[in-house]
Amino acid sequence: MGRIRAVDDLQECRELWLRLWPQECLFDLWDVRECFARRLGTTPLFIVAEEGGEPAGLLALSSPAEGEGFVAFPGETWRGETWLEQNRIPSRDPAVTEALIQSVPGALRLRYLGASSLPPGEGCFDEMNYVFVPEAYGFDFDRYWSSFSPRTRRRIEEETARLEAHGLAFRHDHAEDLETLFCMSLRAFGEASYFWDSRFLGAFEELGRTLQRGGMLRVTTVLVGGRVAAVDLGGMFREGYTLLVGGTDPEFPGVAKVINLHHIRRGCRERLRFVDFCSGDFGWKDRFHLERRPLFRIDRPEKHPPEEAP
Structure with a gap:
């Protein structure tokens, strides 16, 4: 493993996002997420893994205006939970993903992750995404x-x-x-x-x-x-x-x-390609025969150094 560094400059965060984040749906667009970052006053913290001088993984986080710890960028928490879906941890392999998660300097609450972003043994079911194909x-x-x-x-x-x-x-x-x-x-x-x-x-x-x-x-x-x-x-x-x-x-x-x-x-x-009705089980989505795609979450408490024995 190479080095891992933290970035909080918004312009550099944008450049990393555009370089590393897959562009597959509306939630993947920097311009979409920046609307919320500007209005909600969150602070970005992008954790980058580098190998051989090249980025190998990205964990895009924000510190929300209220609460503690870190959530997915842009940190648009509503009643303690983020709202934007289809979050990711783009990385070269699961070992890089785990190293990124371990490097978070506080509690971590990531929602709406696809299964491909989970390192082995991580994550639990969050909500069901409903899509018409x-x-x-x-x-x-x-x-x-x-x-x-x-x-x-x-x-x-x-x-x-x-x-x-x-x-x-x-x-x-x-x-x-x-x-x-x-x-x-x-x-x-x-x-x-x-x-x-x-x-x-x-x-x-x-x-x-x-x-x-x-x-x-x-x-x-x-x-x-x-x-x-x-x-x-x-x-x-x-x-x-x-x-x-x-x-x-x-x-x-x-x-x-x-x-x-x-x-x-x-x-x-x-x-x-798809019509994404997002998450939220309101009953009608199953009755309308929408495709179910599970989304996951990662919750990690803040790590504290072990207490010294008396």
């Missing part, structure tokens, strides 16, 4: 729809028909609808909403602008009788579509199913 159905929505039982299809069709009777329509990429989304969440959840925290709200507003500048923003709005009934914020990167957050008006029962099926239909029509 259009190719699994030959990019054919009708084939996917036929996987539901007749009873389920009939129930969803009846709910949709009730909405259609009042005038059901979709609106795409109307960025102004994000404000409605934030208000929906606040009305529904109050202090339990992410957006109750002005820093999180500011990070999501900046995220929307960042995705829009990069041509990656997807805002999907359902209108019923001309009224906004549901809004979802998502982003597109390399034919992968990630749904980040959404909101619905409780006056329109069934609209959540309508907007989720709309995303799946678009995924088939546009032949996307």
Whole structure:
């Protein structure tokens, strides 16, 4: 093993990220994560393993504004837990990964890790990631729809028909609808909403602008009788579509199913690699036959030197 060093300069952290971090989905983008780092006032700590003068592994951490220890960069903790998913520990081999973890100068709490980032014997189950893979159905929505039982299809069709009777329509990429989304969440959840925290709200507003500048923003709005009934914020990167957050008006029962099926239909029509509905077991994700991909966590307490014998 070569040397391991710590980096806290944001510009050097960015260069290491762009050089070492795989770029496979929206959560892998530096610009996405930087929105949260700036707004939440976290402090980066990137631990780098080097062999022969070249980087061999990276553990990208932050010290959150509240709490102790270290979490995955950018450290956007909400009620003590980070929010962004698909975290990684890119490294040459498991021994490098273990050395990086051992070098953390404090308690470590890493969430939403894929199995490939775990060294042997490390990690425990965290949450289930739910993904729709259009190719699994030959990019054919009708084939996917036929996987539901007749009873389920009939129930969803009846709910949709009730909405259609009042005038059901979709609106795409109307960025102004994000404000409605934030208000929906606040009305529904109050202090339990992410957006109750002005820093999180500011990070999501900046995220929307960042995705829009990069041509990656997807805002999907359902209108019923001309009224906004549901809004979802998502982003597109390399034919992968990630749904980040959404909101619905409780006056329109069934609209959540309508907007989720709309995303799946678009995924088939546009032949996307995946539509990522992220984690969170809300019941409907299994009923919609989404692919389950386990995510893991690593929790290590701060190491203390052994006490000397009296």
